[in-house]
Amino acid sequence: DAGITQSPRYKITETGRQVTLMCHQTWSHSYMFWYRQDLGHGLRLIYYSAAADITDKGEVPDGYVVSRSKTENFPLTLESATRSQTSVYFCASARLRDYGYTFGSGTRLTVV
């Protein structure tokens, strides 16, 4: 299916475990982003990528790792999950800088 898809939709994990959230887009958009959304904070940028093999930190990168070996995939890994990382995670992509982002459906992650 065309579009941007995230998996899993829901995930419960234990503190200290490694978790990877997947993001896949079919448009060959250059730009991809990971945001987390928490009450009172809105959407905060974790990491972004301008192209394959080019990534950079956003506002809240600590505890997260990303990679982008292929244009269409942008996985986000929590190296050792903490309760403070309980959140809804959104992946987004954009064809051009400043063009309207398209968001995936989100992953609701709970760290217990």
Add this chain to the structure above:
Amino acid sequence: EDKVVQSPLSLVVHEGDTVTLNCSYEVTNFRSLLWYKQEKKAPTFLFMLTSSGIEKKSGRLSSILDKKELFSILNITATQTGDSAVYLCAVGGGGATNKLIFGTGTLLAVQP
């Protein structure tokens, strides 16, 4: 520090009312301002504004940008219950990279 502030945080109106949502910003190297609607899932794109004084319109929704006073408004006329959502304002800027800085959103509830 770059910031985007939305007001009010929430409001409740009745069907048929007109509402105005506000977004002010302080962002270096401003490039664009975007409005999104978020219901249960991912934010969906509404408007992108780059020039002052030019109204963007889509059905009952309209938006305008004032780059001198650093704010934008989103108007919704003849509100319907389907307009109930969180409305997010985001500003593209903050340096050479493509980043959107989001406000915390305005929660709109439209009662029948």
